[in-house]
Amino acid sequence: MTNSMSEIEHTDCILITGSNTAETHPIIGRMVKRAVQRNRAKLIIVDPRQVELTKYAHIWLRPRPGTDVAWINGLMNVIIAEELWDKVYVQERTEGFEAMRQAVAPYTPEVVSKITGVPAEDIRRAARMYAKAPRAMQLYAMGITQHSTGTNNVMALANLAMLCGNVGIEGGGVNPLRGQGNVQGACDMGALPNVFPGYQSVTDEAVLGKFEQGWGTGMRLSNRLGLMLTEMFPAIMDGKLKAMLIMGENPVLSDANATHVKEALEKLDLLVVQDIFFTETAQLADVVLPAASFAEKDGTFTNTERRVQRVRKAIDPPGSAMPDWQIICALAERIGQKLQERRDRDNGRNAARAAARPAYGRWDYASPSEIFDEMASLTPSYAGISYERLERGGLQWPCPTKYHPGTPYLHKGRFTRGKGKFAAIEFAPSAELPNEEYPFYLSTGRIRYHYHTGTMTRRSPGLETIAPEERLELNPQDAQRMGIAEGDLVRVTSRRGSIEAKVRLSERSSPGMVFGTFHFREVPINVLTNNALDPVAKIPEYKVCAVRVERVPTAERPAAPERKAAEELQPA
């Protein structure tokens, strides 16, 4: 997020798109409700699903899935045509306006209405409401990014925010709501193929030098860009990738086109999984290492508003399980030891000398606090943060020095890159659209009571009672036409696979659209989803693919669903 969560309750207008905030970020959802109810903030929601917050919205636009650039350009078209944009801000703080103005010129409300299905007058109303607010905040989530045009969608939103002078002010901003506890932190820490911690490029010689020196690894660091998650599976199929280490992830259920992922993982020479449960991915591994959960280790998480906070150990891990950082250190030391043995054998050097020179940098950390300090010394945006300071409460990065108070909102007075750059974005349809054979849009996401592939929430008795099985959302109009009733079993088929699930009739999905979650291993919805990727972010198009929905005749139904399949596989 460019801004902070607390600002939601002090802004004048909130635009939410591609986020079922009340269910997936309940605490932020409540802030939005309070902003509307108590502080009379205006709320605009743009979502093909009738998400919970639409009840509180002043305007709800319901575009067809995958038409985001069109409606965003449409809003900008109206704002420019009606002279509602912030001319001083655009003049002083941005560049590239003219090209963007020409790009959005054809997107009149009437044209946009044809693409998106949203009435032209609603687009005008939404544009006026957003532009006239003194401060307007955008909140979005995976409904914007998980498209083959995800990067363009985000850039279009940024255009809109800059056009109205809403970046770099309190109560404004372009705010992606991060879906996982420490997804912000994992990115900040350089768990990405192109950057070191703090988004320092792996192709920058100066950065490489700094990390070579800082780590003392005694080897040249690679300046070749690595593979992104979604590129790894094809690389395995091509025989380029032979081994994989997976820490705390379950790509067999979570990644698009799951059948393909499973095939790829089975082909590896070595698959190591460290996790807290014997997940669907762990079942394919060669070695499984038991890790500690968040309750069993010390460390830090960075939340969606860039706030670094302390995670504290409450109990000991079960059995001989270890915190991930200790596992990694042990493995690194073991590899270093083997290499040293080899070198000694080859060179005939004595063991004492070998012991005096550990080959692979420092791995003997006594506590996570020491790891954090090493990281902070190499990461400018975290440089001023330490465990000692975090004891007094979380800190929002950038926090470059020991006495810096942290940064509640970014781009104040000046954009990080200098001037804010408008991008001229054209609308492009999704990679796969419904046709006669596959007439429905399928969109995937989460529900309130479960989280991702359900390894944690489905083992929490309360949550499992309240939401024990997948219910595919289908609009009653479609259901009536197809003779499907609430609770009926349907078969959903895409070009990549087929699943069976029970149906929940709900107005939440628009006619012609079905919605399912990826929480339930009995209904692995990602065998359906399209692994078409955004060309820049390589994010799969989870939010749009074309499917066929058929009612499964009663006779064909299995006697009892195999609920406990995964547990049975685990050795006692």
Added chain:
Amino acid sequence: MASFTRHDLKRIHLTVNGRPILARAGQTVLEAARENGIHIPTLCYHEKLKPIGACRLCVVDVAGTPTPVTSCTTPATEGMVVTTDSAMLENLRRETLKLLLLRHPMNCAACELNGNCQLQDLVHEYDITHQDLHTYEITPVEYDAGVWATPLIKYHPQRCVLCGRCVQACIEITGAGAINFKGRGATTRIAPVEPTLNSQGECVSCGECMAICPVNALTEANAKPKGKPWETTRVKTVCGYCGCGCELELNVVHGQVVGVTPAGDNGVNNGALCAKGRFGYGFINHQDRLKEPMIKRDGYWEQSNWDEALDYIADKLLQIRDQHGPDAIAALSSARCTNEDNYLFQKLTRGVIGTNNIDHCARL
């Protein structure tokens, strides 16, 4: 939350128990008294909520007012003369408490809140025994357990003192309004409301009602019995589910996480939690947890140990790196692990294995 009382800098002078005190404009008599160290007992009052005025324990005398008033709902005004501790007031409070106890069983040994209960403290303060309750010839009504708005929470109507905190929390903190008072007289209870057409009143199972209940009338339906307050360790940490980063406290008894409570009114969440954060802790001590390293040999899993497993991995990795180069190895990190875990994982991948093939689940 506290937006109801808008404090400004204007000072108000009032006299409480003969002592002159200063209050800020907008404060209630209760708030002003508490800020000045004057004790007034309460049960329904909670700093996070608007004053409810239901329990009648905070009654005070205000000069010029014929009957006692509830101090939690009475704004402090200039020149007010207040008495909080007269014998008559104490007697009133004592009788009010006795009436509450006709409903609420004094079976503290069976209650998890024993030792950390406001009602228990008040009973102690006013020295009420079972004998005292016989002054009222009322047979308590039989209550059926009833259903709560969510299957995650169990309602104990006989414990309920009808303070209304839960009703108010559901409206003010959650914004749902899913529960309300139902019935009248001795059979009054709290019950789910029928969701209206625009689904206002739909329970979202956040458990704010349970967290704010002063007398343990709402408990977790699917949980094992929790420990006594004095054997419970509360460890402040951050929720691991979505990216909000709410602060919470893990309640630990004998090395097991038995519950989640909010960590005061601090953090981005101001002490609020959602269904996953509050009820989604069962996985931590689950029997399915992996406990030992395992190696698959010829398609069968064998339990192993760290030494053997690390040897196996290190040998295999080096062999693959020798044969195919470092870029034949890739690592997937995790958004559910800490910053330290992620930092070290990329350090291992880049600095020891020698490839930039590292990514995580940010796109999922």
